[in-house]
Amino acid sequence: MSRNPENLRSQIELLSKDASKVDPFSVDAGEPDSIAQFVQAAIGKSGNVDVLIYNVVALARGRPSTIQPATLTSELNINVSGALASVRAVLPDMLQRKSGTLLFSGGGWTVYPAMEFASISIGKAALRSLSLMLAEELRDSGVRAGMVTIIGAVEAGAPFDPQKIGRSFDDLYRQPTDQFPAEIYFRGT
Template identity: 35%
Template sequence: MTQAPNCLIIGAGPGMGTAIARRFAREGFRILLLDINDACIRLTERHLRDEGFQAVAYQVNAADLVGLQALLSQLQHKYGPVDVLVYNAVQYKIGNVTNIAAEPFMEAFRVDVVGALVAAQHMLPTMQARGQGTILLTGGSFADNPLADFASLSMGKAGIRLLAQLLDEELSATPIKVGTITICGWIVAGTRFDPHKIAECFWDVHTREKQHIEVFEVV
């Protein structure tokens, strides 16, 4: 029996994370759900399984880089190689650059950017050995239009954009695809920023023929 491909979603909370999970599950992927909110991902796991999909949930704090690495190793050992890595984790910290404390900012940056770097580094050796794989990073318009009251998130989304560009440059001669989906608005069901519409963008980027970095803007 052929093993289902694996889609790993870090930041698989309600809304967009769940919508991405369901979109890839419909295509036959086993979904590995990772999030800091254990109750939320357990609920998503149950809903996906009730719908006949393969899904497993694990709690993790993306700011805990050692714990994140340990869990990623455990998942690869148990479920096999990851075919699609989706990094959707984010931490909202209200505050501007003149008053945000250093430690909360560093924690947010670990979640927003460094966790994505660690996850990509962890998955890339297996992807490269197999000659296939997709890395999808959730971006935001704060990268282009920062807001003073969301200083850490603005710098985080700028960091995600830069990380995607650097990964793409390094991996340009390989089959590994790197994409970033930039969401230029607040995610609200029933609007043009409906999470299910955005999830369709993630699937579209994954299934495109590889070119230069795939930047998909949801505007």
């Protein structure tokens, strides 16, 4: 799912090598209440969801003392509540099948908060907490949860090229279940 499925191209290409079918869908993560309904429609079209990649960011510049509470709330809705709504939409089926993978895109601000970007720093830290707690909760269920924490600015043709980041998601996905890490750091290699 993505507001713009074209943004998922590198991840779709990598996953399509081994998967029989990968279908991108357009959805606005700022509307968490509609995500469950949308996911059910997608499942009706495509069947089971084997992998959920939540790669969403809302980014407003501002220091903690200057950011408006409404801005923080809106961004948390996109960065965290949308992730939770997505998980809740796909998880029951994954648990029933005892199979599935939940992947989240984290950022360097998760572990190195940036004062000038308070809202996203808070949001990514909250998303990391959600991801780590899901990994622990689901540990023995057959469903895996993990995060790729990107420690740098994403830019095509640079060390943090989206293609390289997509390969990190693929590398994480391919880890054996008994060795599946809750988080990996992508440092632009």
